[in-house]
Amino acid sequence: MTKTLRMTGELEPRDGWSAGASCTIAKSVELLSTRSAFLLMREAFYGATRFEEFVRRAELSEPAASARLHELVEHGLLELEPYQEPGQRTRNRYRLTEKGADLFPVIASLMQWGNRWLSDTGGPAELVHRGCGAVVHAELRCEHGHAVELADLDLAATT
Amino acid sequence: MTKTLRMTGELEPRDGWSAGASCTIAKSVELLSTRSAFLLMREAFYGATRFEEFVRRAELSEPAASARLHELVEHGLLELEPYQEPGQRTRNRYRLTEKGADLFPVIASLMQWGNRWLSDTGGPAELVHRGCGAVVHAELRCEHGHAVELADLDLAATT
DNA sequence: ACACTGACTAAAGCAGTGTGAAGTCAGCTA
């Protein structure tokens, strides 16, 4: 049995579960609430793999990048992989894991929001679908394929 | 003319614009990179409007909530609105602005990610479409209606 | 007139996140 609660409506008896250790939003935020973690994930999506790339492109200091990259590896968003370019010594490379890659909708929707609200010009870049060239945006859709607005959402507790 | 760049591919000449002041992801992160800001926005979506509600349900201290709510108002994600319940004095209420409400996909996709990766049980709650009762999830879709995977994305600079 | 409640603010202090400067270390390349 599931109990539902209307979003943005009056505050029904949901006090219990939104708070506390079980809220997965809260847990997610713990991992990503630092500026540097977010910026590093952004660069990972943009294709950065080497330490030096992360440092330069996320514009972080080396100690900050190092600490945060370790944390992201530890939490399984990135993984360390040795590799060797011809004529170079072996190095480590940071690659997105499936768990890390699955965060992309978060980054993409944040980018979309930033482009819309924090830029006069619509932002410096946008995502396009390689297949057809059309602009890509993040949206909420139910399993029956309906696009869903905030006002049409219920929150169902999975008891 | 737009230049495109393959996501997660090799690092083409994108060094310039991802970094620096123009990146809207970076700007967005400045607003939301604190734990408390995220938690307060979550509660705003869940329907909190009063100061005391935000404090209790986001489990923040009053000073932290106060400081962050001011910041969110200042940045236009929430707005202060006086109201009066019968038999009560007038109070202020924090409401989502359009700008704030438009952040919902970010919160929703974070929740979805957390439910998938940080919980054994699939999380304590999920979003459902009021119309049909089906589970709602965040996804990337192009303007032609195609669901888009990370591997099928290009990043187009808006020059 | 007084207590009460909701909505804050002020001050003190700790922990975490960030910086710059400098040092380490491995393994090419000259």
Add this chain to the structure above:
DNA sequence: TAGCTGACTTCACACTGCTTTAGTCAGTGT
């Protein structure tokens, strides 16, 4: 063998975010 580069680490320090504790203040209800 010596130098160079990429990938770090260590240190000292500043700043921020958050917490606890202790108020303030406005209006209601008694």
